[in-house]
Amino acid sequence: MVLAPCIPGTRLDGQREPWLPGPCSPIGYGRGLGRLNLGLQDVGMITALRTRTPTQVREAVGGFAQKYVHDWERWLLASPEDRPKLFVKTLGKWQAARPAKLRRLRVRAGEHHPPYIEDLLGSAAAHLRDLANFDVGRAALPSRAERAALAGLWKTFSSLQQAGIASCVAITKAVLLVSDGRIGPAFDSQVRKQLGVGHLLSAREWIAILAEVSDDIQAFERKHRISLTTTVPREFATLGYGRLYDMALGPRSPNKDLQPTAAGVNRRHG
Numbered sequence: 001m002v003l004a005p006c007i008p009g010t011r012l013d014g015q016r017e018p019w020l021p022g023p024c025s026p027i028g029y030g031r032g033l034g035r036l037n038l039g040l041q042d043v044g045m046i047t048a049l050r051t052r053t054p055t056q057v058r059e060a061v062g063g064f065a066q067k068y069v070h071d072w073e074r075w076l077l078a079s080p081e082d083r084p085k086l087f088v089k090t091l092g093k094w095q096a097a098r099p100a101k102l103r104r105l106r107v108r109a110g111e112h113h114p115p116y117i118e119d120l121l122g123s124a125a126a127h128l129r130d131l132a133n134f135d136v137g138r139a140a141l142p143s144r145a146e147r148a149a150l151a152g153l154w155k156t157f158s159s160l161q162q163a164g165i166a167s168c169v170a171i172t173k174a175v176l177l178v179s180d181g182r183i184g185p186a187f188d189s190q191v192r193k194q195l196g197v198g199h200l201l202s203a204r205e206w207i208a209i210l211a212e213v214s215d216d217i218q219a220f221e222r223k224h225r226i227s228l229t230t231t232v233p234r235e236f237a238t239l240g241y242g243r244l245y246d247m248a249l250g251p252r253s254p255n256k257d258l259q260p261t262a263a264g265v266n267r268r269h270g
Contacts, residue, residue, distance in 0.1 A: 050219040127152040137241025154203035168200035184242025
């Protein structure tokens with residue numbers, strides 16, 4: 001396929017697409033145009049969910065690796081005071097920054113220069129306030145303020161590593177956590193493979209692909225006339241759309257006889 005030239009601020013069909021920051025905007029988000037021109041990579045319409053039946057989605061979410069299910073339950077139940085420490089511990093278990101080292105809590109300030117994890121979480125909290133009504137399963141495109149907040153989260157967690165710039169894996173795993181699952185998936189190698197995308201190199205790419213993920217969720221729900229939250233096992237029905245999408249595409253449990261825990265039953269925002 002020969003790509004059309006990327007004209008700053010326009011879609012490939014020539015129409016203005018004002019909501020996306022940066023020099024090149026995506027086209028269509030699956031609404032009949034089916035291709036993203038991100039300047040750095042060409043991404044086909046994401047169909048990871050819409051091509052599955054409700055039964056397939058239910059089985060995929062139910063078969064998500066149990067160790068990550070337990071990690072998520074602990075995160076949702078943690079108190080605000082315990083979350084900074086658990087944030088570092090969870091990202092470490094998830095190998096979010098490998099082979100680099102994650103930044104530490106301020107109590108371990110002797111290991112590296114600022115910022116520390118508390119600083120990053122403080123910065124993220126300000127952006128999350130502007131994203132209080134944002135969920136990747138929402139049909140409406142992000143507002144200007146929400147786009148700015150998403151870009152702010154990307155910039156904040158780009159500093160997760162003690163040295164260098166964090167990858168999209170670390171950034172999106174951090175966002176998945178601090179948003180309590182509303183903003184996802186986490187773009188690890190398995191998820192990227194299923195979505196047909198490479199490493200995301202900028203907030204602009206990430207925001208564009210989040211829009212594609214949102215459209216994939218909407219297409220699934222329209223096609224089957226059922227919401228994603230009622231499709232998945234009841235134990236996970238209250239989890240955020242970003243987390244559910246992540247579970248549908250993420251690693252499988254080696255023991256499929258294990259029963260999922262009740263993560264999210266008592267929490268609405270997971």
